[in-house]
Amino acid sequence: MISIDAMGGDRGPAAVIGGIAAAASAHPAVRFVVHGPKDELSRLIAAQGIAARCEIRDATGVVTMDDKPAQVMRNGQATSMWSAIDSVRAGEATVAVSCGNTGALMAISMIRLRRLPGVTRPAIACLWPSRNPTGFNVMLDVGADVKAEAPDLLTYALMGTSYARNGLGIDRPRVGLLNVGTEEHKGRAELKAAHDLIGAAQEAGAFDYVGFVEGTDLPSARVDVIVTDGFTGNVALKTGEGTAKLASEFLREALGGTLLSRLGALLALGSLRRLQARLDPRRVNGGVFLGLNGTVVKSHGSADATGVAAAIGLAVQLAQSGFGAKLAARVASAAMAGQDAIQDTKNGSSK
């Protein structure tokens, strides 16, 4: 059972219910509990012919993109977002999906699901198009918190490793720490400390640490998991999106420019469509909240039905792999290894 917040996205509940319909036909065994105003949702769900697959939870309140997380934490009990998270809290669903306000979703998730033992700062992980065989790298944190200390970055490495293992099927992920250079003396103080911590934890965490990586390495094949604080990760994520969008606009303009190039584009249409699909941010729609007692998939606010279906597909995959329980076990056992590593570093005996 997947719990779905039907409200709060930029395109309204119709896009979300459309996404559920697409996901429902792709995953015939999965059922959905859908949260929002009952009458409106009933109509939309009936129109898609998926009433038998969906249970509706009436919730009249909506968290808007402008609501502040602190307000929502105090007064958000009647919202569809709160209700969607509570389905995971109650154990009736294993994963929740929402297109709504990220800050509010993280705030509600934090207070209703609570952090896993050993996790100080939960993180949002995203998939990044890369030259790796899977086609993706994992990057975290991309916006759960605007800062991270060295032990948080170690936790991100462990959680990202677990996600890469269960989500992308990579047995022994390679972890890199995002910095402004690959030399050991570069960067901020907390990054140098995290460099030592993550290096010391690679055996216990069953990953390989490749050291510092730079922005140019985000799509590279030399790393599977990229660890950074939520401020830097969010800027990098949105910069990558903006650049990819600019490049495809320039491509469209270039190919529309002359008669010859328009003819050429026509001949290359199939290949250009495949290229567009490869760079389509909707295909990798879905940041995952890691470090809580339950998994939450955050879809883009502007996601259309295709984007929502991708986010739900990711939720289904994580639910079916038993990811939540595996991650909890990994962080719990590795938190001790991490503690050891912190101790070692303090004693100067690491490396």
Next chain:
Amino acid sequence: MISIDAMGGDRGPAAVIGGIAAAASAHPAVRFVVHGPKDELSRLIAAQGIAARCEIRDATGVVTMDDKPAQVMRNGQATSMWSAIDSVRAGEATVAVSCGNTGALMAISMIRLRRLPGVTRPAIACLWPSRNPTGFNVMLDVGADVKAEAPDLLTYALMGTSYARNGLGIDRPRVGLLNVGTEEHKGRAELKAAHDLIGAAQEAGAFDYVGFVEGTDLPSARVDVIVTDGFTGNVALKTGEGTAKLASEFLREALGGTLLSRLGALLALGSLRRLQARLDPRRVNGGVFLGLNGTVVKSHGSADATGVAAAIGLAVQLAQSGFGAKLAARVASAAMAGQDAIQDTKNGSSK
């Protein structure tokens, strides 16, 4: 006269001298003072037929990419990089160009040229491809320092404005502050303080402040100058480069895929070449160090002759516009406005 460090780039002095030759034919009135091992440079310069345009300063030491800035500051006097900066210090050249180690170049520039009055942290500004009529935005800091306090971010806004005015010909630049969201309550504490400072300085600084911008806005037409700390800016710059490179690789693969698409690509060749030129990082090669008594252009370490020529072209433009003196005047007068703004904010009287 432009001062050029011929050593320290990944492709050696031949690429630099090749770049000088290209720039020399594009700018017939400009002369160059070139720093490096005399015998080697004489041969390369003679081979390019530009001996009459170049003066050589013998310098046998080379700063490598692995040298730490602190070491170079202590022991770098005999290097070509030091010699190139000293030509600006002595007033014989107005702008220096180097492809070498960024950290070392900034360190030497700081101690030999010293900071402008009113500047605590100098910054590196880069040009970013955008949808603006000029084709570019200015972003700073992209790596001079790994952190920036609120008053530093105000100084970056003033320096970036001056650069956009003199380098891109924008009369009243629009300034945005990079954050993880455009809402006023988001982001780190120093960003909220900088938001107030920059907002209060827009009249005195003759720019328009558009507020917070996100990574997706970097190529947008709603801003001309993007202000951020050097850690975030460096990651964003390299992420953009990496994404653009990935997109063009995917494009090449897509167009090489089938016979039809290869034929199509052939027909569209002219347009695709123009696209490539538009996204070519070498065309905008050259970060500019702002906030010192003298202007320094940092070219990419991996720049070839085309890239070096672009960096030298930028140096020539800045030298001819009298940019250095204008920037100094702007920061000196605006530093007082900035002080006023800081005072206003402390008194709670700004916005």
